[in-house]
Amino acid sequence: MKITVSRKAHFNAAHRLYRKDWTMEKNQEVFGKCNNPNFHGHNYDLTVSVTGEVDQETGYVIDTKVLSDLIKLHIEEAFDHKNLNEDVPEFFDLNPTAEHIAFVIWNKLRKVIALDKELEIKLYETPRNFVTYKGN
Amino acid sequence: MKITVSRKAHFNAAHRLYRKDWTMEKNQEVFGKCNNPNFHGHNYDLTVSVTGEVDQETGYVIDTKVLSDLIKLHIEEAFDHKNLNEDVPEFFDLNPTAEHIAFVIWNKLRKVIALDKELEIKLYETPRNFVTYKGN
Amino acid sequence: MKITVSRKAHFNAAHRLYRKDWTMEKNQEVFGKCNNPNFHGHNYDLTVSVTGEVDQETGYVIDTKVLSDLIKLHIEEAFDHKNLNEDVPEFFDLNPTAEHIAFVIWNKLRKVIALDKELEIKLYETPRNFVTYKGN
Amino acid sequence: MKITVSRKAHFNAAHRLYRKDWTMEKNQEVFGKCNNPNFHGHNYDLTVSVTGEVDQETGYVIDTKVLSDLIKLHIEEAFDHKNLNEDVPEFFDLNPTAEHIAFVIWNKLRKVIALDKELEIKLYETPRNFVTYKGN
């Protein structure tokens, strides 16, 4: 009996879309107003979903308290009230598009969630734009 | 042409997470504040999704009025304003974790929805915690 | 320059609407399914609003971190994962209708928020039912 | 590295569920109050999801600005503030159930989104009823 358990979390961050190896003109052409050199920001809404067998003893796939603490420790503490480009090492050389942020979050959590469980990340950059990543 | 039709519903219930066959100490260690012997409660938000071929005549996979009535009859009348542990027979010997509640709902609805249609249950225990079950 | 600062919070609790001094029949007639002797429950959503002058130094009416901590200490720790009728002294002799819960929350917070600030409580019992109390 | 990028959009429209080739009685029996000859209406909420490889250069699967413009041009301009039965050619001979509207939207967008990307349409007819179509 396989079930998916999901937990929502939240962080606020500044970012800027650009590539150091492109000219200012090319960055502006591709990333438009998201390329503001002074940064802009978002309230990122995150849903982490873990799929696996229900433990016969506890009736849990994963204790949502445990899942919530893992998200707090590995994601919220690393990203909340930060400038993704300037403060978060994973984005020093990786353009912080929603796609790349989801990819980084997935990889950070993949290391701390048992490998017999599937992992999916849904990340809302705004209430109208979001991305989903399952690791392949 | 296969489409998924989803309907949201809602019930309010009390519950307590514990196992009769465990000591109070073990229940407390595993289930923490969810093990309050006087119960706590939730507004459960339920989404029932039915996937199947669109009927050529009606343009429906399933009439949402019919689906809504099935949920009302089999789930809301059984669970709403109830104590899951004390009032709902399915949980007399099954710990009412969100995982198990979704499993029970899926099994109740599976009996009344045509077998050529797939069935998925999404159950929000709180606005930040939810589970999804597709029957395998 | 007067501004209102609002902070949302959340607690899950069981409750039952009834009066000890009424017969079972009268409780049932007035409170219907909310009178289930085994209790039912809700995810209560709370918005606390504080109105006052903006501090010239900080640009705050009240630091939302401070407001959030006050709500956590005085409301969430007292009510979350509790049975309001059985575990919370304020309701041992007060029927926990949404109106009365809002009244109790307002009185608890009124004691810890400076009196030159107005206080308003909005309490959602379900996503469709809520009450608002301003203290008079 | 495959990721899904989703964009929400919105249109308001009138419609009526009925088939020209059925009697008024049969239409009434099958479609009930949705068959009001004077029409009724909805705020349709649409989520368009595009799944594909992340472009190594831009870090995008698809620029959400581009996706948003495609939805505006092909769906919102065609459907918003319209009577689906009377104003939108695709429904002159197709009953505008949510299932059929999702099917029409999917087919319109499939023509303008690169074929190496998967496409999924989620359409809310009301906050409690929605359908999902992936094209097969």
Next chain:
Amino acid sequence: MKITVSRKAHFNAAHRLYRKDWTMEKNQEVFGKCNNPNFHGHNYDLTVSVTGEVDQETGYVIDTKVLSDLIKLHIEEAFDHKNLNEDVPEFFDLNPTAEHIAFVIWNKLRKVIALDKELEIKLYETPRNFVTYKGN
């Protein structure tokens, strides 16, 4: 002790903004795409708020079950799945702007809610546009 009790409700309807006594050109100039002669539609979200003294006996300002039934009988049955211009007598000679719909709802409910209670109507025409009317 005065408290406000609010209840949310919902209806779907078609409408058209225009005045019979204006030319088509003037209607088009003032009401733009809302003047589509074939109508368009909305999911209207309604919040009805009743303010009054808490009854010492019941702990209620008004039983939300009673309030919900009044809204169902007087508003939802009259407006849901209707064409406001064609099916609802109050709008035969009154342009169904959100302002006027709120005014009509307030007047219908004012007759059935005790006059020692204040009444407020909040009506969402779309998730981004809404009006509020308190009766003066």
Next chain:
Amino acid sequence: MKITVSRKAHFNAAHRLYRKDWTMEKNQEVFGKCNNPNFHGHNYDLTVSVTGEVDQETGYVIDTKVLSDLIKLHIEEAFDHKNLNEDVPEFFDLNPTAEHIAFVIWNKLRKVIALDKELEIKLYETPRNFVTYKGN
């Protein structure tokens, strides 16, 4: 007959809470993680409410299309995808707390909305923190 018409809007921005005339230590003590020198950011959700007499001719207090265009021109174009501290002149010498941002928005819109109408600004900095300003 006075009615309130409200319109929701949205902008994404970076900001930092600090005062140039304070030491780094004092800024850190008062503003904590909101004082990150590299900035953080938010999706700001804005509701603008205009209260006035309903125009007998049009049935409008204010055309929401007009209100939406005013918000777009004066607020969204000035604030969206900007760094409030670095890019928006109003905050060069004013700490961009939610209170101050609401105050600036109110003053910008007050100049372009007829003075016989009351104006209220509600600004969500996060889904759980918001402020309300009515101009006095």
